Structures are given as structure tokens and as C-alpha cells.
Amino acid sequence: MDQRYNHKEIEAKWQKRWDAQDLHRAHDTSKKQKKYLLDMFPYPSSAGLHVGHPEGYTATDIVTRYLVMTGHEVLHPMGWDAFGLPAENYAIKTGAHPKKTTEDNIVNFRRQIKSFGFWIDWEREVNTSAPEYYKWTQWFFLLLYKRGLAYRKEAAVNWCESCKTVLANEQVVNGACERCKNPVVQKQLKQWFFRITDYAEKLLQGLDTIDWPEPIKRMQRNWIGKSEGATIPFHVMQSTDFVRSRDSQSSRMGIVGTVEVFTTRPDTLFGATYVVLAPEHGAVDVLHEHITNWSEVRRYRERAASKTDLERTDLAKEKTGVELQGLKAVNPANGEVLPIFIADYVLATYGTGSIMAVPAHDERDYAFSKKYHLPVREVIAASEPQESQCYTGAGTMKNSGKFDGMESAQAKWVITTFVKGKKTVQYRFRDWLISRQRYWGAPIPIIYCDVCGEVPVPEKNLPVELPTDVDFLPTGESPLTQSKKFHDVACPSCGKPARRESDTLDTFVCSSWYYFRYADARNPRAFASKKKMAEWLPVDLYVGGAEHAVLHLLYARFFTKVLQDAGYVDFDEPFMKLKNQGMILADDGQKMSKSLGNVVNPDEVVAEYGADTMRMYEMFMGPFEDAKPWNTKGILGVRRFLDKVWQLREKINIPTSDVRGTADVPTLQADLIRLLHQTIKKVTEDIVHFRFNTSVSALMILANAFAKEKHITRKSYKEFLKLLAPFAPHLAEELWEKVDQSANPLHPKGSRSRDMESIFKHPWPSYDEKLIAEDEKEIVVQINGKVRARFTAPADASDTDLQQQAFAHEIVQKWLAGNTPKKVFVAKGKLVSMVI
């Protein structure tokens, strides 16, 4: 007999047969309970599939097959996040058109993913770079535009010199471009934004309603960065006025302006010893004529503007600033006259772009005050003595006039009211910059007309197709401007000559809605029909890497909330449950990378060991959500296990399917049945909880037990195959078929035909708790906390029985040496512990 199964033959056979039977189709009209399982769709890179891709896909595939076998109709689709920079950069290098290279890569990716035999409904495949898809991406842009959520404005934006395009804040990593790692600079440009900040509160609150990993939720909360505080007005005066007249009445005459500051600590207002504006703050320009050291101020502003984000944060350790001479601010709480600075530790983009500085209770202000010798005044007394001169906690008010003695938490809002400040909520994140000066993306459907201004492309004219007569070299202007045919159009509103917007959409716009499309992937009249969305959405389980914590996952939630407000869907969270897969590292523990030459090619693994082996190995490596190193030797162990399963079929030689107690069946059978039922329970629970590594282990334990037997029953083997089927579907199908073909001369053909159906048309095994319970247990005796003896006792033995048996034990007698223990504890069915 063959000791090893022929994976090439078996896997090809079943993949073909499943396709022919349309087994993996998700039926919209099915009456079964519906489930929607989704993998983050891949970017079809030229490098081909990474071993990390099938890790997530196998997990969803296992759950899909399990759900199918437990009577559900499951949608598990796949598609391509096909727009993006790599294809365009490749085009710049080689001249190959992105459309062509992307199509080639998709063909390769599809072949690779299919080689794993995943339960995927390929009829629903989507490709974001296809006009029939991006037509709807453009439609979404128009929807947001109509709802006032898409706008164009000139602002300081992140600019990557190397990619020659702007970037969203979410795409700037440590002050550098996420893609090319070059430093990002600030540029004043007119760009398109989505008003995602309008949804800050909803995006925050929705997190409480979804089953996502806590770290991801926390990252989103931090990214949104809500803080409650107050805006407080400070009058600005010319300092000369103070010299002339010190009494506050007449000094009022000198007011030249007002600066609003945002603070989360209005309770510390009496401790403010200066005011700081961001270098870019508009008041600096407005008050220009009153500033007596203007050239110094101008120089500082220019230096701050030329810094990259990276430099600005790098130099952050040493704070810098310049006083605005000639101007003073008035503390509204006590009338004190304070100096005003500009300093780049205050950000123009957050709050009001200006702060009141309270060195005694803020670390940054404290550092600045030390450098420029500014006074520090404590106004909050800590309940315990502090080492540092800067105390940022809560406490009792002091040096604060009539508020002395009040608790700071309460004083906050009392003082805010006292100085006519406003309670204010601030969010850290900013609107989503969505325009890109690049070619390989969906064109923004807007036309600029000299007469009508900004005109949205009418829906009936969608899609606005990408032109092909362009050169890809990035110039800082979108390549689309080169195509006259594309660029010069008639205004849809007045018909006069007009220009098309030449920027394209951030690819994250394309991926913000693709999960809706799968519900109705070929619909030419809508992004998806309401009816079909109602059948499948929201997504029950979403699986992918954690790197999208604040990018894709935040944007997709935003889109869904907009769709709900617009009445297209009746839910506001797209992904009910989220699981993050851990990264698969190279065997040296490092990230797999071409430059290190440690990349494992899935094609080679599938060719050598088979898809079932690779699937199962990736599940066995370790906890799904942990990072884990690849070990080629470890694959061998899984392959040995599957070969063992293959050989087990030889042990079925009992003609009738399930007779117990025949001469051939040893007494061990009861133990085996118990183990089988324990395994059913374990595997079922582990699949539901994404503990695939321990379910594989449980399957191995059962197979090992079977292998020790001379014979096993057909029924128990078939139950085992069903448990194996989600993990190793090809082999399970093959053996399922084989076991039936070899069956059972006693049974007529009729009963055979049903069993001949795919194993996935059969119900998932159930277990019987009564059969799982052991009737005898091993009891451990601990003496002074250490295990000294063990004995077996009936599972239902009473505490006294157990105690008595323990005392009677030879070794225990020796330890007791005739004495009685001081204390005895019994843990039922587990142990007896005594102190002597």
C-alpha cells in the first residue's frame, strides 16, 4: 500500500470537481442562515503571493467550511485592490503599462490562491482598477460631494518629494512616506478632502458596539484623539500702552486683538505665565505692524516652515521660540500681563493653534520656561509631595484667588464660565486628504468651468475612464493633465470649454466600499442592490493584518456610516467581528524580504508538500494572532500526520459500518469513543475561537490513538474525516470517497449515493457530553505543596473517599510517618493537598 498520498493528483481532482459542482457558490436566495466571511483583499503585487496571505485565507476557509457543515449559507469572496503606486513605479522604470502588469499579476495571484482549494465564490471577484468597479468608486465620491462631505481647500498638506504626490496623515509614518520612507514636507496646496471629522463622535461610539481586538479599538480611539476642554479668549494689547498707563481701565484702550487658546486644563488658568502661538498662526500676520522685532519673527517662521515633519519632531527635544515684542496678552482670570511667543512646539493644526502656557503643570511649557527663564507658578496642590517641579495631575486649587481650596476637576468649568470661555471638544485627527497627483487610480469625477465653477460629473457619464495617452514620469502634476482628450471637456452644466480634475483618488477610497460590491458584484445599475446587501451584510467576520488599524478600517467604517445616513443601508458598522492575523516571519525570526533572501515561495511549498499540508502547517505554527517564524522542518511533521491519516483507512476492515463488541474490536473501543467525542468538542470549540493550532494538535492526538489500534470503525473514521475536512479539504474528500467506494457490500446502492456526495454536504459531527466524562480519574496527592503520590479513583468519589485513599497510600504513609496532617484540602476529581 502507498505510504504517502499523491497530493498533486488528489488536489487537482477535487479542485476540478468542486468547480464542476459549483460547490463554493453563495446563493442569494438560500433560506439557510447566512454568514459573510471576508478576507482583506490583496494588492496583486508582482512578487506574487506571500506565505502570510494564505494564513488568513485558510482561517476564513476553515470557518467557512465549518459553517457550511453546520447548516449555513456562506459568502466568502475574493478580489483585488488593484490600483496603487507599485504598478505605476514599475511603469516608470520599464514602460510597461500598469493596466497590463496589474492584469498579469492578478492572473498569477488568482492561480496561486486557487491552488489552495479555498471555498471562494469566484463569480463575485472584483477588481478596483476595472472601469465597471471604479465607476462606483466615483459614484461614492459624488455621494459624499452631494452630502457636503467632499470639499476642496488650500491647506498645508503632506508632500512626498520622491513619490511626487500628497499623502493622507494616516500614510505618514514617523514623518516619512509610508511607501518610500522619504521625509514628508509640508506644502500649501489645493486638494480634495473627505470630511471624516464630521463623523468623529460616531466613529468613536461605534467602537463600543463591535467585536474587535481591543488594541485595534484603542488605536482608533487614540487616532481620533478626543479631548474635552475649553477655548478661552485672551486680549492682546500693545505693550507701549502698559508703559503709559498701568491702571487697567485705560489700558483697555490698547486692545489690538484677541487670541483664543484651547486648553484641557482651564483650572490652571491662574498659573499661565505666557501665551504661545504656532508660527503659522494668523494673528501673527494680523498684528504684524505692532511687532517690533519683526525680522527676527519672520526668520523664525521661515525656518519652521522649511522643516520637514521629521526635523520638526526630531528637534523637538530642544524647544525653540521667539517672543513677539511689542505685544502682550492679558490673562482673563486675573488681568495679568503676559508675554506672547511663537514656537513650533505649538501646532497650527490642532485646537486654536495657540495655547496658554502653564509651566508648573505642563511638561512642555515647563521645558520651554526653563530655557527662556519664564516664571513658574503653582496653582494646583498635589495630595502627595511631588519630586518634579511640574505636576500634571489633579489636586486642590491654590494661588487662584477666590477659587482657592476648590478641587481642580470642579474648578475647570467654574473658571471657564468665569472668564467667558466655551466648553470645547477637540479631535486630534483631521480630514482625509484623498487626491493624488498620480496616474494609476480612479479619476476624481469633477470638472472645472470658468463660468459654473466646480461641477460634478453627472452620474450618467460615469465612469470617467483613465486615459491611456499619458507618460508616467511623476512631475508633481498628475499625468492625467497630459491627455488633451481627457483634460479638455465641455462643462456638463453650460457646455462651455472646461477642464477635468486631473488628480486621482487615494486607493483607500476604492477599498472603503468593496465589501458591499461582493453582495452584488455584477450590478450595472447600483454599487449593490439594497436587497442583496440585506441578504449578506454586515460582514460577520473580517480577517486581515493589523497594519490597517487606522487606515482602511477607519475609512471603511466612515463610508458605512455615510451610507446609513444616506439611507442605503440600515446598519452603521461594516465588520461585526475582526480578527488580526500575526505576521509570518522567516526562519531567522526576521521579516521576509527580497533583500534578505529569506522569502518562502508558496508555490514551491504547495508543489512539494501539497496545499492541504501547507494550510494545516500554517494553522499549526502557533496562535493565529501571534507573529511566528517559518520552519520548513515543521511542515514535514504535518505532512507525516496527513500520510498517517491516509494509511488509517487500511484499518477499517469491519464489514458492517458500526458494530461494537465484535471479536475484532478490542476493549479499548470505549476509550477511543471517549477520545473521539472529546476531539469533536475540542475541534468545534477551537474553530469558533480561532484556536487552530490546538485543534490541529487534537486531530493529531486522535489519529495517533487510531494508529495504535489494529482496527477502527468506519463510523469513527468518517467522523474524524469530517473534523479534518475544513483543514485539509482535498485529502478529506478523497478519503471520504474511498471509504465509501470500498464500503460495504452489505448495503444496497441506494444508500450509497448520498454518502457519495461531497463531505461538505454532510453535517458536522456532534458530541455527547456523557461519553466525554471519564469514569476514573487520576488523583494527585500534594504534601506541603509538592506532588508526592498519585492514585486513581472513580470520578464521582467523595471528598472523604479521596482523603481516605490518599492516607492509605504507601508513599503518603511514609511522609506522614505516623503523624496526622495539620490541614487537608480536597479538590474534587483532581487532588488531595495536605500540610504536615
Place this chain on the structure above:
RNA sequence: GCCGGGGUGGCGGAAUUGGUAGACGCGACGGACUUAAAAUCCGUUGGGGCAACUCAUGCGGGUUCGAUUCCCGCCCCCGGUACCA
């Protein structure tokens, strides 16, 4: 710096309403088969000790009859974030 996750054999990892630490797999060692090797099968495998025992879940304390699990204080690694007032 701040926030989060984690440190268990030679390796990947099991086991936590506190109750036999090391399941399962890899590797290693010994044996069978083979002219030989591979493959396969059987056995052993945390350290120390002939043994009785003893040490051991990052380090140091604590609570407990009993701690990988709970508490306090450190160290190290990984991920996120970066002056957000």
C-alpha cells in the same frame, strides 16, 4: 516619553474562575529495516543526581496548603504613537 502586547525545554508552542508545568509538532539521541543512505516504524528526550530527591515558566519580593496564573517593584523584547495643550 506615553499606550498596548509579550518573556515557559535546543526550537514552534500547550496548560490560567490558582490545582499533576512542558500537550502536539520539530530537532536530537538510541534501536529496527537496509549492502548503505533516505523514507518509515519503535523507544528516550527540561536541568542536576545511581537513587530517594532536587532545581526550573525573564529578575526580586508578597499572598496562598498550593502561583506560569493573583499583588508590588524591576529588567528585556515586540507593536503602535510622537510636543494634540
